[in-house]
Amino acid sequence: MVLTAVRGALGFLSRLPVGHSERAWEAFVGTPAAFPLAGYVVGSLVALPFLAAGLLPAPVVAAAYLGSVVLVTGVNHADGLADLGDAAVVHGDPAERRDVMRDTTVGVGAVLALGTVLLALALAALAVAGLPPLAAVSLVLAAEVGAKLAMATLACLGRPSHEGFGATVINGNGPRHLIVALAAALPAAVVAVPATAVAVLTGPLLALGLSGWADRRLGGVSGDAFGAANELTRAVALHAGVAAWSLFGSVWSIPFVDWGVLAWTLS
Template sequence: MTNSTLSPGAVAGRWLGAIRGGVGFLTRLPVSFRDGDWEALRETPAAFPVVGYLAGAIAAIPLLAVGTLSSGPVAFAYLLAVYAVVGIHHLDGVADLGDALVVHGDTERRREVLKDTTTGVGAILAVAVVVAGLALGGLGVAGLTVAGAVGVVIAAEVGAKLGMAAMACLGHASYEGMGKSFTEASSPASVLGPIAVAVPAVGLTWPHPAAAVAVCGAVAAIALPWYWATHHLGGINGDIFGAANEIGRVAGVHAGVIAWTLL
């Protein structure tokens, strides 16, 4: 049954279920699941950027100390806040992608590496680059104004979630699994919902365009693992979703800082 055939109350309940499912899937925030929440999330990709607003706002709390404390402690507190909110399970996707990037072999061999629980040097390097990149991005936002720092961080988080939603709506899954559960439940037209939800995030630093650049930077960065997976794995999977989320956040924060500095 589509949303167009549901009553307003049922539509609202579906949205709440999708948001609960998104909070549970994308963050470590305590949320009580109900029957149908996972299905609601799969069929409501617009819930992804909604969770981005929530996660970004909580992770940005340490940035309220910008101008009061030195940049180093603020940046470190932001890094800790991010992983306290979103957890580290998406970093597993970064690790698996790192190993798959450096392995020699065909598509099947790369898929095997994604499923392998052994941590290789590619995984270690990939995770280190992403975490260091976020820490340095945090150092950059700690040098902005409070409003600018908070706006950029939230915009980057929303942009990363918008990128994930776009993957679900427009991507092709390589094989059975979490990735396919999302791509099969959404159509290309469904991407309009996440875009509409994410639009307000571009004005978070208004009249400065830093937030808009942060959103666009996060989405653009997600295109990189998406493109690579499509051409070297035959499509996206759960690891690519997780890796894209982490990569998008880092790119969005840096893009916002650069825009604030140059524009």
Template sequence: MGDGDVAARGGTAPGDRGGGRMALTALRGALGFLTRIPVGRDEAAWGAFARSPWTFPVVGYPVGALVAAPLLLAAPPASVPAPTVALAFVLAVYAVTGIGHLDGVADLGDAAVVHGDREERRRVLKDSELGVGGTVALALVVFGLATAALGLVEVGAGTGDVGVPVAALGVVVAAEVGAKTATATLVCVGDAPHEGLGSALTGESSPRAALPVLALAAPAALLAWPRLLPGLAALLAALATAALVRRWVRRRLGGVSGDALGATTEIARVAALHAGVIAWTRF
């Protein structure tokens, strides 16, 4: 595989003279696509990002730190009640990442309850109306985020700390990195069933590109130090979510669409947070 092939199917080749510049451009594109931060909205940034799935987990680290910040409100001097902290956490998640991925949750939720073949489910995916399946899916995701935040506040109470211990905040970052990694993994190993956002991303990467994605995500398992299991559980739960979504969409929809990628991010985040909380409290 030549340098041009590497750039086209997983990012900039290490020996490229402009590799550093292209990497920064790809990161700008990742921030522009994966968050509401007003950078990386130009065509060059998008193109570099689409060829660089490794940027997903990298962006997960600062995004996770930002969305974890409201949990500190549980500590003095604020000492905000846990339910209010949970609401602030949910608001922070969508203030930073936007609500675009929730459209994928809604669409897959509607498709999941369809009694029909692949074509019928694909038709539902393109339907802009929100059905019962999509409504329930959205409610479960938001409820899952809120209850995970409550669990993290309880972690602090269970350890005798007032508020949320810093190590528990690492679970939030690990979960965000895990959610981004889950989506990037689907980009690398998935095939899109039709033209669209899914094909624009999956068509630019190969399974080999998943290796740097996983390598960059691995340090997140240590973010709950001195505890190891919570961060590791968060990452593994996110990857397991990606595997389950991939299996389901291949059987039911014929491949990985943009909706599947967005839904994977949201569902994997919830799964990772709860896995981290469970590992913290039970092991």
């Protein structure tokens, strides 16, 4: 059941060739923990460029990371962020804002939202590329799990604004399901405390703020809010994780080998 739910999550959250089936979809929407579990798969893939941190120039590694994010996850979540950006700049009631989100025209709010988040993500990637390779990979993985945990938080605590993806995922889920999702994200949080913990916890904290804003401005959470939560969390989590690493260092919960020191010792 869990593996089927994760397959359904990957089918929706990524461009990976896992196939699409009604059974997997139903398992996914009824299992919020599938969000962070899928985050491990996506995070592992998009973190691969950071294995070259220190070997290649930081801008090259950062550009490869941005490219891998697009290749692995596609543009669905970015589209949600764009729609939410347009809705945020509209003066009107929740119904009028939702109408703007359904409009296919790209407005200044969308451009500003996408541009700001992309710039923030690029700057964060540059900062992460300056960390030791295993630290960089761990932080990118934690940020991706945190991004998916943000979506799980909306699924468990959000209130749907209208019928659609948001209502499909939210209906039937509740706070007790969030506990399981948090447990699923725990391994990513404890790899390199406090940096990875901060990155993972950014997800639910940002989701709570976004859910409150959506309730007031949109009448509840929509599918676009899920996509926006994912994109916003990824960028914010990386910055928060790098800041935590810079300020407090890190304690590894897994055996860490400095391969350079080991090679020098053996020689």
